[in-house]
Amino acid sequence: MALISLGMYLAKSMWAVSYAIASFVTMVLTWVAISGAATRYRKVNWILCALSIQLSELPVSIMCMDACFYTWLNVTGTFQESLLVRFFYYTNLITAIGLLYLFKRAFEVQELGQKFLDQLFKGSKDWIELPGLTSLRFWQQLLNPFQWPRDCTIYENIPYWTQEEQLNAQTSDGWKSVLDMALDIYQPCSVQAGDDRPVLFYMHGGGWTMGSKKLVGPLLQEMISYDWIVVSVDYRLGAKAGYPTQLIDCKRALRWVKDEIRIFGGNPENIVVAGDAAGGHMACLLASTTNLPEYQPGFEDVDTTVHGVLGLSPVVNLVDLENYSNHDCRTRFIKDVARREGSAESAENLKFLTEHSPRFRLKEPSIPHMMIHGDIDTLVPVQHTRDFVNHFRNTCTSTPIAYLEVPGGHHCFHLISSPRSWYIAIAAAQWLNYHFDGINNIDSKPDKRRQEIHEIVEWGWD
Template sequence: MTCPVAVTWFLVVSGYEARLTIHEAIKDYCDEVELPILTSDTFWNQLVNPLYIPKDVILYADIVYCTDQELAEQREDVDEKQFLSLDIYTRRDTSATLKPVFLFIHGGGWIRGDKTSPYPLIRHLAESGLVVVAINYRLASVAPYPAQLIDAKRALRWVKKSIKNFGGDPNFIIVGGDGAGGHLAALVALTPNNAEYQPGFELVDTSVQASVLINAITDVTNETMVWNTNFPEHFAKDIAKLDKSNEDFLKLHSPIHNIKPDSVPFLVFHGDRDNLVPFQLSRNFIEQFRKVSKSEIQFVQIPGGHHVYHLFTSPRSQYQAIGIEKWIKHLHHDGKHA
């Protein structure tokens, strides 16, 4: 009985801390904040069944977002359709009002991961009335970086063109991600309409309205001294397949070095016990963003949060999902989008 009791106690304590943290984070733009209590069925039913999809949510799976020509240009020895596809989650309703869109990019160090990972965030946002798009992209083992960034922008192109057919608003898109997916999400948000990452669709508008980052890799250089000394070389050689590390290339592909005065708003989460992506990276990103950009940025430190605290259903991950929902709806309601 010791182990179940310990696990239950951990979930309760971490959930209570997260409830206080999220309440503090969202109180500034929510007049009445009613977060579910820890004994809520919302939490414990999903804990028993972590793959649960709410009955009023529809899943449209494995939609290819590339053009036929782009698919024809891919490697013949790899079926790349699995990498160049997306899933859409949307609530069943008959409302004619277009919903905010959340485009989510999974993490995994650019070398692993999949859009079908059971993120509680995806299910919650869909159930709360957003249209959620979870994408795959070619991993570094299939195509060297920046193929992953190009794929994310290809997916965004598809969303802009087609999401209205699923009830989503193509003029209000939030891009988010975790870990390496957060790196890609941040760069999508910070490099709109950059022709270098839009081969064959240079004139397509790839701007978004805001970005949500979770334990994101916001700096792939060694300047902050928070990575071990091998990481920049790892990114350059193993992810980008360069012959050697290139400082200019690393800066060009670090979100912290792409912040501009007119950058879109950001909501940044980071667990303070993350042992894979240093917590200090997010602090540095926040500090630099506030120096350079005029836009809103909010930082939420998750007490005791490790690198994948948000990947599994728990009161903590559910409270975080509620916080993200409230922040997105706050932006949408206030019209803080282009």
């Protein structure tokens, strides 16, 4: 009997300590989520961002989890017996106030998105109202963190290399590297081959060294619902040659899409490139390095023209002479990503960083851009995107650019299904539809185009 009592005491003590730790950590992360606090260490910022973004985007879910934990402590009698639990109960009340504030900030994005759409559709009959608290969609979709593309067929892991590229990649970096050279296609169920629907060509983020094409957020789901063809691209993350291998791989994937996308109902003459963070960086560069032979080795004559750019928390300035970053981004990119010799401050490496910074490649003529960035991003400075947008408007005066600076948005907040990310996804989708939907090959009828579609083959092999 004594052993049973001891066991029950130890179990309650374990729950009490767990509750205390959870309460303290949640309180700290809530403060980080509200303030956007950052350190001088990139890895620490990355960890804080990855954790605090859960509270920033899912405050209601966090409060529900805490309520369940608290109820369990009451059921087991731990709450009444532990001073530790009672002390941290009041800590959690303070945290709950912070979580409610986070929810309020997320809901404020509705007003931002609505103003953007009102301006976009000014004088048009295509006006749209964003869902609010009284909308069924808000509760079914905007507060459901578990979202996956529906009403579409997914074609996974399609390789985009040629035989020579496959052999070179395998020789230099191993078979795992070859497997990274693949893409997924999301074809809406209502779309057939030859329909010539717009294509969203999406590149994931992850600092050029990690990430996956499987990380699809609300934006991609929203575009599928509008019968866009979505292509999600992987690229080599650990190539010994370093960057710009990632950029060249994305151009290889674009080459494949232009050649084969009609099979899936996409229009190769209507491709919008998009991406988050490092993927946003490469989306901007795909637009500004069109058909440049140095970034198209072995396929120099292939047309890599794209028609629009959507950047989400994009990296647009690798030089960062103003030192907006809290960490030394120049050195990290030169040493860990590009794997170049010498100091990041050397003239040669500064020239390399400048050449691969979308901010310094802008020129007229250009193509429509839309940039989205959270105002408390601790990994990619929002000021860089502000400067990019201002420079674009001064340089590319005949080309439209839209900018949404998202209040309370952390780095890559849009990857989590939340009110904030869905409002931004809806606004971005409407911008994409406004500029790119309805562009078809008017010289041939859909039935005729479908008859001309060839079957997909082992692409690039002799």
